[in-house]
Amino acid sequence: MRTSPRRPLILKRRKLSLPDGNASNSPARDEPDGESKGVPTQEHSKGDKPRDRVECGTQKFPAGIKIINHPTMPNTQVVIIPPDADIQSIIEALTAKGRECGSNGPNKFILISSGGSSRPTGSTAAQQTLQSKDETSTATKGARAADWLSVCFPAGSGEATSSGLDNSLTNIQWLGKMSSDGLGPCTVKQEMEKENQTPVQETIKIEEDSIAATATSSSLWQDSISERPPYSYMAMIQFAINSTEKKRMTLKDIYTWIEDHFPYFKYVAKPGWKNSIRHNLSLHDMFVRETSANGKISFWTIHPDANRYLTLDQVFKPLDAGSPTSPEYSESAPLSRTLADPFSSLPGRKMKPLLPRVSSYLVPIQFPVSQPLLLQSSLKVPQPMAQGASLSGSEAIRSSKRVRIAPKVSVSASLGLLWCQSPLLSMGFSCSPSLLHCDERPPPFAPTHSLKENNSQPGEAPASCPAALCIKEEKEDSYPDKWLPSFPPVSSIKEEPVQSDEETGLLLPVPCVKREKHFTMLKSPPRGVSDTVIIKRRKMGRSRRKQHLVLPCSEEPVLVLPESGGSDSFRLASDLPFLQETQSLELSCSQEEGGPFKTPVKEMFCKLPVSSTPSKVPTATPPMGGPDSWRLAPIAKESSELDFSPVRTPQVPFTSLQENLDLLGFNSTPLKNSLFDSPRQLLQTESNDMVSGPLTSSPASNPESTKQSSPELPASGLPENQSLMEGLVLDTMNNSLSKILLDIKMSWSQFIPELR
DNA sequence: CTATGTAAACAAC
DNA sequence: GTTGTTTACATAG
Numbered sequence A: 001m002r003t004s005p006r007r008p009l010i011l012k013r014r015k016l017s018l019p020d021g022n023a024s025n026s027p028a029r030d031e032p033d034g035e036s037k038g039v040p041t042q043e044h045s046k047g048d049k050p051r052d053r054v055e056c057g058t059q060k061f062p063a064g065i066k067i068i069n070h071p072t073m074p075n076t077q078v079v080i081i082p083p084d085a086d087i088q089s090i091i092e093a094l095t096a097k098g099r100e101c102g103s104n105g106p107n108k109f110i111l112i113s114s115g116g117s118s119r120p121t122g123s124t125a126a127q128q129t130l131q132s133k134d135e136t137s138t139a140t141k142g143a144r145a146a147d148w149l150s151v152c153f154p155a156g157s158g159e160a161t162s163s164g165l166d167n168s169l170t171n172i173q174w175l176g177k178m179s180s181d182g183l184g185p186c187t188v189k190q191e192m193e194k195e196n197q198t199p200v201q202e203t204i205k206i207e208e209d210s211i212a213a214t215a216t217s218s219s220l221w222q223d224s225i226s227e228r229p230p231y232s233y234m235a236m237i238q239f240a241i242n243s244t245e246k247k248r249m250t251l252k253d254i255y256t257w258i259e260d261h262f263p264y265f266k267y268v269a270k271p272g273w274k275n276s277i278r279h280n281l282s283l284h285d286m287f288v289r290e291t292s293a294n295g296k297i298s299f300w301t302i303h304p305d306a307n308r309y310l311t312l313d314q315v316f317k318p319l320d321a322g323s324p325t326s327p328e329y330s331e332s333a334p335l336s337r338t339l340a341d342p343f344s345s346l347p348g349r350k351m352k353p354l355l356p357r358v359s360s361y362l363v364p365i366q367f368p369v370s371q372p373l374l375l376q377s378s379l380k381v382p383q384p385m386a387q388g389a390s391l392s393g394s395e396a397i398r399s400s401k402r403v404r405i406a407p408k409v410s411v412s413a414s415l416g417l418l419w420c421q422s423p424l425l426s427m428g429f430s431c432s433p434s435l436l437h438c439d440e441r442p443p444p445f446a447p448t449h450s451l452k453e454n455n456s457q458p459g460e461a462p463a464s465c466p467a468a469l470c471i472k473e474e475k476e477d478s479y480p481d482k483w484l485p486s487f488p489p490v491s492s493i494k495e496e497p498v499q500s501d502e503e504t505g506l507l508l509p510v511p512c513v514k515r516e517k518h519f520t521m522l523k524s525p526p527r528g529v530s531d532t533v534i535i536k537r538r539k540m541g542r543s544r545r546k547q548h549l550v551l552p553c554s555e556e557p558v559l560v561l562p563e564s565g566g567s568d569s570f571r572l573a574s575d576l577p578f579l580q581e582t583q584s585l586e587l588s589c590s591q592e593e594g595g596p597f598k599t600p601v602k603e604m605f606c607k608l609p610v611s612s613t614p615s616k617v618p619t620a621t622p623p624m625g626g627p628d629s630w631r632l633a634p635i636a637k638e639s640s641e642l643d644f645s646p647v648r649t650p651q652v653p654f655t656s657l658q659e660n661l662d663l664l665g666f667n668s669t670p671l672k673n674s675l676f677d678s679p680r681q682l683l684q685t686e687s688n689d690m691v692s693g694p695l696t697s698s699p700a701s702n703p704e705s706t707k708q709s710s711p712e713l714p715a716s717g718l719p720e721n722q723s724l725m726e727g728l729v730l731d732t733m734n735n736s737l738s739k740i741l742l743d744i745k746m747s748w749s750q751f752i753p754e755l756r
Numbered sequence B: 001c002t003a004t005g006t007a008a009a010c011a012a013c
Numbered sequence C: 001g002t003t004g005t006t007t008a009c010a011t012a013g
Helices: A045-057 A087-101 A125-130 A135-139 A158-183 A197-213 A218-226 A233-242 A249-263 A265-266 A272-283 A328-337 A391-398 A423-427 A433-438 A448-455 A502-506 A512-527 A549-555 A572-594 A599-612 A656-662 A679-689 A703-709
Strands: A009-012 A066-069 A078-083 A108-113 A150-153 A287-291 A298-302 A533-535 A725-731 A735-745
Touching: A087 A533, A233 A249, A233 A272, A233 A298, A249 A265, A249 A272, A272 A287
Parallel strands: A078 A108
Antiparallel strands: A009 A150, A066 A078, A108 A725, A287 A298, A287 A533, A725 A735
16 A cells, blocks of 8 residues: 555656557567667667757747757757747747658757746756657667657655656666667676676676766666666566567567666576576466467567556656655555566665656656546547557557556545546546547557457457467466457467366356456457467466466556557546446455466456456456556555556546546646647647646646655645746647647756756 | 565476 | 476565
């Protein structure tokens, strides 16, 4: 139970490379060979481009507007808009400019109201915040670091804010470093064998330079090397696998990825870590081994249902472990470990995983635990989710992902899940379709499971798949019924009821077997990758293996991935009730079964029906939290704990958005405003309000951040004097006028002199 | 007790 | 030697 009231809100926006889809993703890793181990892709390098362009369009803009290149984000310019400026005209001009420039030029603009108060304090946080990091980008070629913005909203007191920001920033940097590290050729790795930290340090320094370019402090980087990452092997494996477009990776590549992204393992860790990796792969059901068509290559994949599609870049470290300033995190720490949360930090680990960023626009935000957000079904924005189809590869997946952040609710509490398909939603924004539309990209809300099921996966052709696949599933592996409906068994599946454990009996009333079958069936298609054969291991009742499936998830914050269920996409309203209804069941199941069922399958079944998390309920959303958490988060536990894990299902009873907002303290940001029909409306209102609602995906400000310092943040929001500078991001590439509005409490002036 | 980490034995290539 | 599976043990929460 984490009482931790609130976390800092971090918003990140990533640009979706829709068109690119596959291309964007770094395919490299998909292929056994392709994944170059260290292939360093450097997104960051881009930084330079924008500058030139700045001037390009400047003339067009109304007087008083300043345009400067974003210090760290490629193709991004910061547009300082005078209070009195005509926003629409500016947007138009920017849009035109962006289009003219095309992909090469600045196509993303951060609109900042010059009128906003800037804080002196601001640490460099602003910059850092903006700084893009993409470790995953490595994986995804298309992804550009610049694509997303992360913003921290420290609503609360300045103090808390600053500290919080800093920390978060630091964390981010850490990640960035990591990524950068990965990017860079690993020159150093050498012998720095485990124990030799000292030598390592030095060698590291060497690399550091290159890395430094990325803008990471050397010290941090070094720390990254010497410090064990706060991620469990399971989490790292997930990061690795999800970093690939196809979401599959060979063992060796997993090793490489981890070494590249977590220098610790390259230089410091004992060789035994690889054994542990293998152990984890075998142990956890969520990891599924697939064999290439030719049977020569084994790929490890993540069970679609279980896959959160978490990537390293989705996680950030809020604060130093223990940092006094961030009580929140401290709280979380204990939890993590306990729970299955993959991200749980190990004892002594300083770095904590943060919320995963949503691929699309918004980033998951955690809300105060006690305060559940409610997404209204009304929100159901028409989602175009043809996700799978439209989006390819990881991109598709990512885009599809939605992070829901729900405060963890105690079990007792009614489940409240947020389905935040879009950040907005998550934020508690009531999303009118129009808003969503702002984003061009369809926010893939598709239910996560849909992804799996379908296709979403990398896939390629969901439909096609089945034929080739043979799936062996054990009885134990049961999956949620949810899937069944959506996918009729297409492919022939071989089930090998290996061992029926006593557990089977445990399964929910629903015939487990059937479910399993269904599951498999469903599964198969998705996996579909026609060429690969999925090899499933049987689960041993006794062995720990796969046992994780149990509810571990409950604790993690849930990211809600978009669930694919086309229709489902938004079930919020409908789902909720459903959930609630089911809760009782779930509880019973989880509790009863949870214990007994060690095997994931069992859990799956049991929980599925009942799953506390809404996402799953309707469709099956994988709880991403713990290792196996994906299966279902047991509600039983008090969810009080805060998770860093990106996704958490809020178990709190739903409340109206308004309420939530208030609770969350969204008031500070004009969430209400967010209800604009069009971006422009937002803009218009925005200008006044300072806070801009993201047209499409604006992330809600994170109340938590503020709350850290002051849990009780006044719902009303920040005092005006604290008015934030808001930023609106205009992404011309996407044609969306504004994608994200940023509330930045930090002083932009810190990094943007012009603002001063 | 659970989740996780670690080590190790084995088996199959 | 690598990969994959299991088992056993230890530890933290």
